[in-house]
Amino acid sequence: MSRIGKKAVAIPNGVTITIEGQSVTVKGPKGQLAWTVADEIEVRQEGQELVLSKRVETTRAQAMWGLSRTLVNNMVTGVTAGxxxxxxxxxxxxxxxxxxxxxxxxxxxxxxxxxxxxxxxxxxxxxxxxxxxxxxxxxxxxxxxxxxxxxxxxxxxxxxxxxxxxxxxxxxxxxxx
Known part of the structure; x- marks a missing residue:
């Protein structure tokens, strides 16, 4: 079980996240970044948090779950602090x-x-x-x-x-x- 994937990504003030299908776009004070999440992972916004979950129980989905969460978190950190x-x-x-x-x-x-x-x-x-x-x-x-x-x-x-x-x-x- 992924310990990293379970954590929700906190969205700080001044950051807007747009989710269109599998594409996640993060806009912040320093700029804008976009990334396409793997098909096995579902991304949804719940209040001031971004939650990632697996759609299927496969080895690849397990691997992509933690990776996707980390990459989205890095995008949020990048547009706020750099x-x-x-x-x-x-x-x-x-x-x-x-x-x-x-x-x-x-x-x-x-x-x-x-x-x-x-x-x-x-x-x-x-x-x-x-x-x-x-x-x-x-x-x-x-x-x-x-x-x-x-x-x-x-x-x-x-x-x-x-x-x-x-x-x-x-x-x-x-x-x-």
Missing amino acids: YEQALELVGVGYRAAMKGQALSMQLGFSHDVDIPPPAGITFATPKQTEIRISGIDKQLVGETAARIRRIRPPEPYKGKGVRYAGESVRRKEGKKK
């Missing part, structure tokens, strides 16, 4: 700066790496070695952070590279004479 991911640049000469809306990074390559922001994502560089990615779609924020990290992942000998804020890199011992 999501943010922080990255750190570690290494001599590694730095990031804003070039208009795009993010420009020097990561030890012979050229600068410029990344335009996807729709709905904003970059910020409070320090030269820190990048903040923010938006209302949790999946898109995380995917954008992962793509930036993939350009120069942290290496195990000196720890140089792009890493998530607070990420610890397992270090290896170098060569010995």
Whole structure:
């Protein structure tokens, strides 16, 4: 039995939810998100809560129940508070700066790496070695952070590279004479 699927999604003030068939649209102060729920799941609004339930008792319905509830809850959180991911640049000469809306990074390559922001994502560089990615779609924020990290992942000998804020890199011992 899904413990997550049983919980109702609380709808805060200022958020409107529209349910048309299997499509759920969430509008809030920061924007609008939409998602189509699987056919096995039924979505209904009861007062200031959104309740999800299974229509059939199958393994797939069981799996989609908790997933659907979490994704709808993430949409509600995204349009009210938003999501943010922080990255750190570690290494001599590694730095990031804003070039208009795009993010420009020097990561030890012979050229600068410029990344335009996807729709709905904003970059910020409070320090030269820190990048903040923010938006209302949790999946898109995380995917954008992962793509930036993939350009120069942290290496195990000196720890140089792009890493998530607070990420610890397992270090290896170098060569010995």
